[in-house]
Every structure is written in structure tokens, then in C-alpha cells.
Amino acid sequence: MMKRTIKVSNKLGLHARASAKLTQAASKFESAIWLTRNARRVNAKSIMGVMMLAAGIGTTVELETEGPDEEAALGEIEALFNDKFGEGE
Amino acid sequence: MIGLLVVSHGAFGESLIHSASHVLGRRPLYLRQLGVTVHDEPDAILPVAEDLIRYVDKGSGVLVMTDIFGATPSNIATRLLRPGRVEGVAGVSLPMLIRALNYREECDLPALVEKAISGATEGVMRIPPP
Numbered sequence: 001m002m003k004r005t006i007k008v009s010n011k012l013g014l015h016a017r018a019s020a021k022l023t024q025a026a027s028k029f030e031s032a033i034w035l036t037r038n039a040r041r042v043n044a045k046s047i048m049g050v051m052m053l054a055a056g057i058g059t060t061v062e063l064e065t066e067g068p069d070e071e072a073a074l075g076e077i078e079a080l081f082n083d084k085f086g087e088g089e
Numbered sequence: 090m091i092g093l094l095v096v097s098h099g100a101f102g103e104s105l106i107h108s109a110s111h112v113l114g115r116r117p118l119y120l121r122q123l124g125v126t127v128h129d130e131p132d133a134i135l136p137v138a139e140d141l142i143r144y145v146d147k148g149s150g151v152l153v154m155t156d157i158f159g160a161t162p163s164n165i166a167t168r169l170l171r172p173g174r175v176e177g178v179a180g181v182s183l184p185m186l187i188r189a190l191n192y193r194e195e196c197d198l199p200a201l202v203e204k205a206i207s208g209a210t211e212g213v214m215r216i217p218p219p
Contacts, residue, residue, distance in 0.1 A: 016111075016112040017111070017112055017114060019112075020112050020113050021114070023191075046191070047187060047191055048184055048187065048188055048191075048212065052211075054217075
């Protein structure tokens with residue numbers, strides 16, 4: 001199992017479209033992927049779950065991956081956050 | 090893939106589809122809507138609805154989503170139902186539609202009915218204080 005704490009840096013946070021991008025990326029991996037914020041832990045492959053985190057800019061979330069491709073999954077999802085989900089701000 | 094048909098009042102269904110497409114970043118296939126207005130005669134619009142069912146049914150069945158149970162769109166939706174083949178749910182919302190879109194490839198029709206309902210009910214909540 002791999003874990004990483006990530007700061008949400010895009011202006012709109014994990015809003016609907018960013019959540020959709022995240023869940024689409026997560027769904028490509030075989031590993032189980034979880035996101036946690038304030039004791040709420042959700043399946044990162046579920047768009048409604050990810051939106052329920054209501055993670056705005058400046059909040060931190062914990063990313064966990066577990067399975068055969070956990071390292072690649074962690075890397076790709078962390079890169080999405082760092083790329084501000086392609087939103088530029 | 091399970092086909093989806095929204096049967097609702099006026100432009101509500103089209104707005105839902107627009108909003109879901111915006112969230113998902115694409116316009117989903119085999120998702121259609123029928124907006125019912127006061128000018129529509131239920132008997133006259135039923136064949137249009139049945140035509141849409143045939144269009145979205147790719148062999149795995151169709152989930153019909155309507156807004157208010159007991160209203161005219163819902164009464165039209167009821168006449169479309171074929172147990173096991175065309176199932177219906179009322180109380181359609183954006184959380185319900187997005188949940189259904191996300192699960193319609195991996196679920197069978199009875200499971201998708203449950204997913205749609207849980208998506209909608211879990212979308213109703215008091216917003217936690219900041």
C-alpha cells in the first residue's frame with residue numbers, strides 16, 4: 001500500500017469536472033484507490049464519492065493506492081493534482 | 090451498456106443532460122430525454138417515447154428516469170416499463186443521472202436501478218458547516 005498527502009492547489013478544488021477527471025484516471029488502474037479528507041474516506045473511482053469530499057483550494061487530502069499497479073496509480077493521480085487538473089489555475 | 094431515457098417536465102431533462110455532459114467532459118451515448126409540456130397528449134407522445142426506448146436499447150435494457158412520481162411525465166414513463174427490460178425510477182436529479190452514467194457499463198439493469206436510487210438519496214444532505 002502506498003500513501004501520499006497532497007495539497008489541493010487548483011482554484012476550484014475538487015469540483016465536478018476535476019472529480020470526473022480524477023475518477024476517470026483512477027478507473028484505469030486495477031489497484032484500489034482511496035482519498036481521505038477529514039476522516040471521510042472515499043473510493044477515488046466514484047465521482048459522487050470524490051465530490052462529497054468537498055475539497056477546496058488549500059485543503060489537503062490523503063491518497064492511498066493498493067494493488068499491482070499502485071505505484072503508477074499514485075504517480076498519475078498525484079500528477080493530476082499537481083497539474084491543477086489541466087485547468088491552468 | 091444500459092440505455093438511459095429521462096422523461097420529465099419541459100426542458101428539465103435536456104438541462105440535466107447538458108449539466109452531466111459538462112461534468113463528465115463529453116456527451117454520453119445512448120442517453121436521450123423526452124420533455125413533456127402541457128400541449129402534449131400522453132397517447133400521442135407515447136410512440137415518440139417508445140421510439141427513444143428502441144434507440145437507446147443496445148441489448149442490455151433501458152433505465153427510464155422521471156422527475157415527480159405521479160405527474161404526467163411519470164405516467165408516460167410508467168407505460169414504457171417492461172419488467173427486466175425497461176425499468177423506471179422517479180426523483181431524477183444530477184447526482185442520480187451521473188451515478189447511472191458511471192455504472193451503466195458494469196451493472197445489470199436491477200443493479201443500476203439500485204445505484205441510481207442510492208446516488209440520488211445520498212445527494213440529499215445538509216451541508217456540513219465549513
